[in-house]
Amino acid sequence: MEAAPAGLEAARTAAILGHDVHLHEASKRLGGQVTIAASAPHRADIGAITKWLESEMERLEINVTLNSLVDPDLVAEINPDRIILATGSTPRSDGFQLTTPIAPLKGFELNHVYSSWDVLGFGGRVTTEGPAVVFDDTGTFEAISVADSLLDRGMQVTLVSRYESLGASLPYPPATVEAAKERLMSQNFDFIGGHYIQAITQDEVMIGVPFTERKRRLQANTVALISYNHPNRELGDYLAGQTTETKPKIHTIGDASGTNGIQAAIHQAANLIRSL
The missing domain is CATH 3.40.50.720 (NAD(P)-binding Rossmann-like Domain)
Structure with a gap:
């Protein structure tokens, strides 16, 4: 065992x-x-x-x-x-996200792209610098914890999720999600729901809405990908x-x-x- x-x-x-x-x-x-x-x-x-x-x-x-x-x-x-x-x-290291399962995410192999384990100090050596983008593919506490950790380092953090709401998979939202939301929103934090990542470059993340032509660019010197392990x-x-x-x-x-x-x-x- x-x-x-x-x-x-x-x-x-x-x-x-x-x-x-x-x-x-x-x-x-x-x-x-x-x-x-x-x-x-x-x-x-x-x-x-x-x-x-x-x-x-x-x-x-x-x-x-x-x-x-x-x-x-x-x-x-x-x-x-x-x-x-x-x-x-x-954590997966192949650029997989559920919205586009047949194609790896462009730019996932770049040096400033990390897993949750990396950011929390249980992976490889990391150098984090703001602004940061956290992508949440699971709707759990994992992405929230990574955002908290980056905010504690004084960064501006944007959490992008394929879900429409923060912590969408968490049970008992009043005791879990709402407490986290109140804490996060009182800091240099933004949430963008209903999006996926189209590509990552050295200083930007391109995000979009599934099945539409909508695109948006976010400045990012640190990217954390939270996907299913x-x-x-x-x-x-x-x-x-x-x-x-x-x-x-x-x-x-x-x-x-x-x-x-x-x-x-x-x-x-x-x-x-x-x-x-």
């Missing part, structure tokens, strides 16, 4: 049901993408989810190993009956292709399985373990 919410919940439920659980995390700490989300301004509270799950690992005396990559040698050493893969997902399924495919005498059953959960969202990932993990 991997120690994001799905992996942690799978380990917790399995231990409660009496299974001998070995939890292996590739990085130096538990939490997965929740750690990244909690690092953003005004989002520290979301880290309480994984902090509680971490405390459950200690309470249930689960064998946790950090900085550990799962490979066939490790699988042979542990000799598990089942492998639960919660390997998560990573790529599921990390390589390990599962690799392990599934290995030939061993006692081949364990492999299950994939969380973002790696295409299940988006913390609540959905936790439910999926718990339900899977209970069904075994």
Whole structure:
């Protein structure tokens, strides 16, 4: 297992049901993408989810190993009956956006174009300079958090979304979206809904309205693209292709399985373990 919410919940439920659980995390700490989300301004509270799950690992005396990559040698050493893969997902780097899925976004490879992980300090080295454009293809807190982070650096930020409204996919809008909107709109911030990105140049972003000729240019020295992540399924495919005498059953959960969202990932993990 991997120690994001799905992996942690799978380990917790399995231990409660009496299974001998070995939890292996590739990085130096538990939490997965929740750690990244909690690092953003005004989002520290979301880290309480994984902090509680971490405390459950200690309470249930689960064998946790950090900085550990799962490979066939490790699988042979542990000799598990089942492998639960919660390997998560990573930001796409191919210029994909849902409005134009068959063609990569022009200019996505430029040096001033970043992912949310980059902006929040969990990716490559970045140099940010205003004005900034954040493109939101998901309607979640991710783009809002990136905008908050850039605003905290004193930049003028424009958030462009394919959705007509800010945080369109978020639940309980009065408690989530409206609070974020009030905070953002009190700063050097603008929101443009119902648009997609046509192209990125060294100092501009060309945006448009789908199925129309409408175009607009925005000045941008920093661009952040927030799209749906790529599921990390390589390990599962690799392990599934290995030939061993006692081949364990492999299950994939969380973002790696295409299940988006913390609540959905936790439910999926718990339900899977209970069904075994």
